[in-house]
Amino acid sequence: MSLFLALVTQVLHIALMLAAAPLLTGLVRWLKARLLGRVGASPLQPWRDLARLARKQPVLAENATMLFEIAPVVQFAAIGVAALLVPSFALGMASAPVADLLVIAGLLTLARCTLALAAMDIGTGFGGIGASREMMFGVFAEPALLMVIFTLTLLAGTTNLDTITELLREGSFGLRVSLGLAAVAFVAVALTETGRIPIDNSATHLELTMVHEAMVLEYSGRDLALIDGAAMLKLLLWFTLIGTVFVPFGAAPAGAGPLAWLVGLVCWGLKMGVLAAALAVLETAQAKMRVFRVPEFLGIALLLGLLAAVFLFVSQGFA
């Protein structure tokens, strides 16, 4: 019975993630438009865009190779599997035993490397500039992310996301300075990984500032739909990660029934809404920073992550 429940939650979870990803991006865009005093497109617009793109035949460059054609599938699959592992409305999904934070980070790296390689495949200046900058961001984001994982592991004793959430929910750690510091570092990493302002601007087509958009410039049609869809899924994935780890309340416990799921769903929706609003405000209030300021920004995140760990050592006499 519990296995059946785990499987059902798993299927519902991934369906929910796939369906909600474009909605979340649409919501952020709509909120940003409202904040700027524009009417804004409906939050459903990204869904329509994806559907429209999917109907179109892609135009490939003359020298595009197999790698260029399969890269969108590989990177969507990698992000999709990562999304499969991050619990949204219920804990104890079928994937819980393999839902490891390091594995999730590894899968996201797989997606990033795949896209960077595809960007280099045609041999255009844009592809190269995007790929090299994206890989540079990774060099500074990964250590900060690892320090957050380090702090969580110190508290929970494992890198398994499900167990960490379970333990954080019980609140046995209280409200900790460490967790607060780690949360700030985590948000900085999330902004980098999802390519939002102030790191990257997903709405720009100004040539010199593009990072993600520069990498996918040669894609069109259904391939572009896959890539855009994956980017939207990645945003939802990071939001869900933030919501699950740092606001671990509301999600249905393992083995609970549909009523708890509904509560979990509402809570998850609320978290996503609040985070979307926060992102919209941040993106409206901030300007994109220069590429070479990003290492400093992420350096601060790394420092906060390190501080979080050291605070734990001091406060717990951790030994």
Place this chain on the structure above:
Amino acid sequence: MTLPDSLAPVLIGFVVLGLFALGLAGALLPRRAWGIAAAAAALCGVGALAAFVFLLAGAPAEGFAVPLGLPGTSAQLGLDALSGFFLLLLFATGAACSVYALDAHEAEDRRALPCFPVFIGAMALTLLAADSFSLVFGFELMSLASWAMVLARHEEPASRDAALLYLGIATFGAACLIPALALLAPLGPHGLDLRFAAMRAAPPEGWRATAVLVLVLLGAGSKAGLVPLHVWLPLAHPAAPSHVSALMSGAMTKVALYVIVRLLFDICGPVQPLWWGVPLLVAGAASAVLGGLRANMEADLKSVLAASTIEHVGFIAIGLGLALTARAADLPALASLALGAALLHALNHGVFKTLLFLCAGAAQHGAGSRLLARLGGLIHQMPVTTTCALAGCAGLAALPPGPGFASEWLLFQSVLAAPRIGGIAMQTLFAVVAALMAMAAALAAAAAVRLIGVAFLGRPRTPRAAAAEDATPAARWAMIGLAAIAGLLGLLPGPVLALADPALRALTGSDMADRAGWLAVAPTAEATGYAPIVIAFLLAAAGAALVAVMRRWTVAGSRRGSFWANGFAAAPAWLPFGDPATQYGGASFAQPLRRSLGTALLAAREVVDTPPPGDTRAARLDAGLADPADTLLFAPIRRLRERLSVEADRMQFLTIRRVLTVMFVALVLFLAVVALLEAR
């Protein structure tokens, strides 16, 4: 001569003997290159099989004496779980490199012919050694044989310089390793007892132990490529023929790490202080970051790979340091996790780095260069090589479910569990090491993307690269075989760790048997872990589902058009692939990292030389770097050597009177020393 009971040690002993004989044959019959390479491949295959069977059988330790060696003694050889594990790595990669060598017919390959089997044999001898003399003999023979092959292209000054630096470092290594072994040897009835068994019975203590630690780290660490003695790797490894570079990076660095494990874990015994792991941790973390960064800066395909070897050796050293610390803190489970991760990473790195060097060799052979600036677009003409290089780079970048990820996952788990040890200083050190490991892993990913993206993807940068030819059949099979092994290693870390279990039990008192199964590996017996097969299955299922959905609901097929060239005019007819300079190259891909990290860590510089208005000369961007180890450590040594040789040179031109005076003073000093010693 005593013979062991089982077959495996005898078989491996004969394989080593056979390899030395092949070396002789290579010197006498230089025209039989194919036959010698084939025989080396067969011997290595037998050796790998024997080591594998030996490990499967639970690795019962066996020792045997060979009536060779120092006067009055016989050489002690032995085969136990640790040497068996490294022999498996050595012979597996050695077999692949020998198969690759079947088609190697260039002049430099012929010159390397006699040394190549001797090189493998010497490494095997080092791994089999059970006394100091055999160990040093094997180690130095390995250095000498590889040095001769680094000189294979001796017409080039760069090759000669690299060989000279390598020789200097090897001499320095020997000068550290031999005293370390002498310090370890207890005084027996006939002078120092050099047998490992006797050394094990009397582990060093106090200053002796400290001296041994420092000397072993300098002696073997210089060969493994640990910071700050790493500068020779990106110079010397690429200078040798490709199948030799592959073994130097894939296997020889591991033999040096084996010496570290053998001496520091096995012979020095478990009763050592807590801080013993710290030097390894610090050197490992520094190597990981510096190596990863240099791998992003090098302009030569093989130098990139050699620099990334520094990084991965750093990872393994971190694992070893953690294991030493955990063992001293009496946490055997953590010690075996860290040591198991280090051993697994050594094996994985050995396989995928060998694979990548063979790919680089194929690219050099097929496209006529290994400079990133002269390659590009090889995927069109060399699909097999490119696919194999992609498989290798998945390991290099530690992408799941590849081989690199499994072992690095375990390494991360051990460093995440490490803060149970020590006070706040130690714990903070672990946190910093963890952050640096993450940075190194991301640097490796960037280096892997750069390597594949610039050399194999994009548009050809030279006509020669446009007309590249894929690897010859033998090279192709060597690469495909290694890629298949790398894939298996990635999917089955648990069974591979089971092979290392006897070694872990012997060295840490605990093993991974309860934590490493067919399906998953885990840091503790209760915890959930990393299940590569499940992840691979999920990825495959997701990919298949996506393809099915696209087939069903979207338009099939695609059209071709020209790419967006930023509005530039079409390239002239004599540039059929467009102007190659309009795409990103190795130097431009590295620019963000060079500016953000390179200036601080590697003293990288960029000078833009723009001509004034009206001047028609081209603008220049001058970029370069200076490794701090080179400027701070090696440059002064080089200057000192220069000064000493100038001074020594002067002695040759003294007048007869002065020569006589010098000789007289030397004689008096010598007699004084003798008299003093007598008087004591």
